[in-house]
Amino acid sequence: MTDAQSLTGRHADGVHLDLFIGGSFRRASSPERTEIRNPATGAPIGSAAKGTPDDMVDAVDAAAAAFDSGIWSRRDALDRGHVLRAIGDALQERLPEFAELETRVTGRPIREMAAQLARLPEWFYYFAGIARGLEGHVKPFKGDFLNYTQFSPLGVVGLITSWNHPLLIFLKKLAPALAAGNTVVVKPPEIAPLSQLLFANLATEAGLPPGVLNVVTGEGAVLGPAMCAAPRMAKLDLTGGTDTGRRVAGMAAQRLIPATMELGGKAPVLIFDDTPLDEAINGAAFAAFIASGQTCVAGTRFIVQQSIYDTFVDRLAAKVSAFRLGDPMERTTDMGPVISRRQMELTLQYIESGKSEGARLVTGGERAQLPAPLDAGYFIQPTIFADVRPDQRIVREEIFGPVIGIMPFTDEKHALHLANDHEFGLGASVWTRDVTRAHRVVRDLNAGIVWINDHHKNDPASIWGGFGSSGYGKENGWNALHEYSKEQNVVVRLAPDFPDWYGGGDRYS
Numbered sequence: 124m125t126d127a128q129s130l131t132g133r134h135a136d137g138v139h140l141d142l143f144i145g146g147s148f149r150r151a152s153s154p155e156r157t158e159i160r161n162p163a164t165g166a167p168i169g170s171a172a173k174g175t176p177d178d179m180v181d182a183v184d185a186a187a188a189a190f191d192s193g194i195w196s197r198r199d200a201l202d203r204g205h206v207l208r209a210i211g212d213a214l215q216e217r218l219p220e221f222a223e224l225e226t227r228v229t230g231r232p233i234r235e236m237a238a239q240l241a242r243l244p245e246w247f248y249y250f251a252g253i254a255r256g257l258e259g260h261v262k263p264f265k266g267d268f269l270n271y272t273q274f275s276p277l278g279v280v281g282l283i284t285s286w287n288h289p290l291l292i293f294l295k296k297l298a299p300a301l302a303a304g305n306t307v308v309v310k311p312p313e314i315a316p317l318s319q320l321l322f323a324n325l326a327t328e329a330g331l332p333p334g335v336l337n338v339v340t341g342e343g344a345v346l347g348p349a350m351c352a353a354p355r356m357a358k359l360d361l362t363g364g365t366d367t368g369r370r371v372a373g374m375a376a377q378r379l380i381p382a383t384m385e386l387g388g389k390a391p392v393l394i395f396d397d398t399p400l401d402e403a404i405n406g407a408a409f410a411a412f413i414a415s416g417q418t419c420v421a422g423t424r425f426i427v428q429q430s431i432y433d434t435f436v437d438r439l440a441a442k443v444s445a446f447r448l449g450d451p452m453e454r455t456t457d458m459g460p461v462i463s464r465r466q467m468e469l470t471l472q473y474i475e476s477g478k479s480e481g482a483r484l485v486t487g488g489e490r491a492q493l494p495a496p497l498d499a500g501y502f503i504q505p506t507i508f509a510d511v512r513p514d515q516r517i518v519r520e521e522i523f524g525p526v527i528g529i530m531p532f533t534d535e536k537h538a539l540h541l542a543n544d545h546e547f548g549l550g551a552s553v554w555t556r557d558v559t560r561a562h563r564v565v566r567d568l569n570a571g572i573v574w575i576n577d578h579h580k581n582d583p584a585s586i587w588g589g590f591g592s593s594g595y596g597k598e599n600g601w602n603a604l605h606e607y608s609k610e611q612n613v614v615v616r617l618a619p620d621f622p623d624w625y626g627g628g629d630r631y632s
Contacts, residue, residue, distance in 0.1 A: 138169030138224065140316075142178055142340060143323040145185040146333025152177045157313055157340065162230035162460040163451050165499040171316045174341035176349035179308070182337040183353040186279040186306040189334030196276050196304045204251035206330045207302060211247030213329040214322070218243075221318055223452070225290055228315045230459040230501070231414050232451045242581070243294050249583035250302035250604065257303070257604055262612075269615040274608045276304030277381075278357035281350045283343070283371065284319070285362040286312035286462055287417040287523070292362045293319050295583070296383075299603035301335070305357075309338045310350055314463060316340040347371065356380060358607065362419075364521075365547075365592045383596030383606060385419070385588060387521040388549030391542035392422040392578070393532075393564060395555040396431045402576070403431075403554055404438045410552060410578035412443060412505050415461050416525040419593075420550030422578055424518060425529040426541045432531040436509045439529075440486040443505040448491050460501040461524050467501040470524030474506055477517040482508035482528060513544050521547070535564060543569045548590030552578045 138159075141148045151172035159169045190196045195203065214221070222237040229236075257274050264270035280300050284293045289312065300307050311319040316338075323338045339346055347367075351359060351374035359375045360383040361368055368386040375382035392410050394403050410422030427435050451459040461467050467490065474488050487506030492498070503525055511518050511528035518528050532538040542551060551570035555561050561575045571589035574580060581587065581599075588597040596606060 137167060138317050140169070140320045141172045142174055142182070143320050143336075143338040144178070144182045145337065146327050148324070151175060151341070157316075159228060159314065159317060161227050162462050163500040164496040166496070168227050169317060171320065171340040174339040174346055176345065178341075179339050179346050179349040180353065182308045182339045183279055183350070183355055185334040186308050186337050187355040189332060190276075190278055190306040194332045195306060195335045198304070200254040200257065200302075200304075203302060203304065204254050207247045207251035207254075207298065209329045210326045210331065211244035211251070213325050214247070215244045217325065221290060221321070224318055224321070226451045228317060229286070229289065229462055230451050232456045232459050234454050234456070235413060239288070239291055243291060246294050246298040246583045250298040253601065253604060254302040257608060259610075264614060267617045269617055270612070272610050272612050274610055277607060277609055278305060279353075279355045280305045280307055280358040280360065280607065281356050282307060282309045283347060283350070283359065283361040283363060284309065284311050286315040287414060287419075289315040290318045290322065293322070295587075295598055296360050296362075297336070298583070300360075300607045301331070303604055303607040305607055306335045307337065308350065309336070310343065310346050311338060311340055313340070313342055343367070348374065351375065351378065358382065360596075361385065365594075368594055381606070383588070383598065384594030385596070385598060386549075386592065386594035387547055388419040388421070388589065388593050389424055389519075389521055389545055389547045390420050390422050390550040390552070390570070391424040391426055391545075392551070393538050393542060393553045394425065394427045394431070394435065395557070395560065396428040397556045398554040398576070400431065400434065400438065403435060404442055406552075406554060406576070406578060407439050408442050411527045412446070412458055412525050413579060415458055415503070416527070417461060417466075417523050418579070420572060420579060422552060423522065423527050424542070425527055426532050426538050427529055428538075429531045429533055436485060436507070436529055440507050443507065444486045446505055448493065448502050448504075450497065458505060458525065461503060462501070464501055466523065467503060470503055470522055470526060473517055473520070473522045473524070473526060477508045477511070477515065477526070477528070480515045480517070482512075482515060482517060483510045485509050487525070513541060519545070535560065539564060539567050546592040549593035550589070
């Protein structure tokens with residue numbers, strides 16, 4: 124597995140990949156490997172090296188050497204942009220292969236995965252375009268001085284990414300980090316690392332200099348502290364659970380380095396009675412059950428106006444109970460499995476909690492029974508609870524599975540109270556045809572990302588990030604480029620001589 128590997132990395136028994144450090148694949152210092160399984164069947168599909176803290180040190184050293192060489196950090200932004208566009212083009216050509224691999228690794232239906240990945244080259248085109256516009260500013264300064272600012276890259280940055288959207292989450296961090304001139308070390312999720320490794324190889328073949336992008340796979344509890352403690356680490360960017368985020372943010376704070384934390388969510392979906400019912404039902408199903416509910420902005424708390432509440436519950440239950448669960452590689456499949464046995468068991472525990480706490484189970488609530496070989500997969504019926512209360516676990520805690528709760532509201536004030544009665548503040552959506560009400564409600568929602576009459580939409584120019592227990596910092600747009608850069612202020616004395624303060628000169632005139 125140390126030989127040169129193709130983009131697919133395929134062998135007769137699956138996809139087996141090593142660490143990617145210094146521009147090539149190399150063995151980890153430990154012979155242990157992580158087996159990657161298809162969540163739809165439980166069958167093995169490949170493996171990844173299990174890196175050690177020493178491997179993380181090697182990756183950070185490779186990134187630091189590349190940064191210090193200036194081969195990327197001091198390259199003109201326009202020239203960096205040319206490489207980023209080439210990477211986007213290379214990814215565009217390989218999208219079908221990546222979509223198939225991501226589907227096999229995550230269980231997300233191929234129709235969903237192909238649609239999501241089709242957007243990813245845009246992140247490289249967008250940041251290639253705006254990187255040259257990262258311009259300093261001339262500022263006022265009293266006296267005979269020139270005062271200006273200039274931007275430069277931070278240095279080596281560490282990305283810790285999540286398993287639910289392995290390539291999307293990775294690339295929306297990577298594109299601005301590279302555009303700003305940084306070098307990068309990535310710690311992918313242990314159960315879904317293959318596409319990140321293959322992408323690192325693709326990017327290098329497309330012109331990214333060796334050492335600029337390094338990927339170390341393995342256990343987060345082992346590699347995370349080593350990444351955070353590395354002396355050359357200049358920034359940490361994590362997508363993950365809130366508890367993990369608190370630990371990583373604490374380590375970053377001890378080091379006094381910046382961090383971006385994109386953490387948990389429990390997105391409220393507010394549906395007013397002037398929304399066409401068919402649109403409300405279709406929008407609710409999309410918000411809740413895309414990716415089997417395994418997204419940080421999944422619509423999970425439905426807050427529905429009392430006048431349409433019963434009809435909405437019945438219609439949504441009828442729609443989702445007709446979902447086709449099955450082979451994610453079939454384009455007719457509506458919903459796939461959750462990603463692992465652990466996630467399945469956790470989700471089923473939450474379902475039992477909802478039942479025991481008195482929520483009304485409307486549909487679903489069980490592990491789905493499918494024919495072989497899918498009978499060994501981690502499929503859960505799309506599950507709807509109605510008449511939920513704000514104090515119940517299924518309403519308070521992030522489930523990360525196909526489970527939602529619905530509650531009624533009486534008026535706008537009541538709807539906002541229910542929506543904001545939560546520690547999370549990542550995503551939300553508002554469904555109404557009253558434009559003034561839509562903007563009033565959005566203004567008062569505690570959520571960093573809000574959609575009106577839609578859900579889940581993302582774009583490289585649209586900032587992404589939350590409040591409270593959902594973390595801090597922003598992805599996408601100019602915000603991300605600034606967060607991956609440091610701004611320096613420069614004051615230049617224009618007077619021809621320097622006054623002698625101690626000889627009676629006025630230094631401040």
